[in-house]
Amino acid sequence: PFIMTGLILLKTLSPFLSVACSFRAIQYLTKAPSGGLNIIVLIFSNIMGLHMLYHVKNTGSWLEIGL
DSSP states (O other), rough: OHHHHHHHHHHHHHHHHHHHHHHHHHHHTTEEEHHHHHHHHHHHHHHHHHHHTTTTOOOOOHHHHHO
16 A cells, blocks of 8 residues: 555656646746746646546456556
């Protein structure tokens, strides 16, 4: 269960981290105000989280659910 939990956390947090880092780089390069970019990051993070949650299966055997 500990390995599975770690993999789930990694799968959940890696898109958020990559989007946040890319928008921070965009903000640094363009000198854009951080308020507007933070809202954009939150919107994209919510969209990616919903996309991931809709692909979760809750039917089948325990081995299939782990995949």
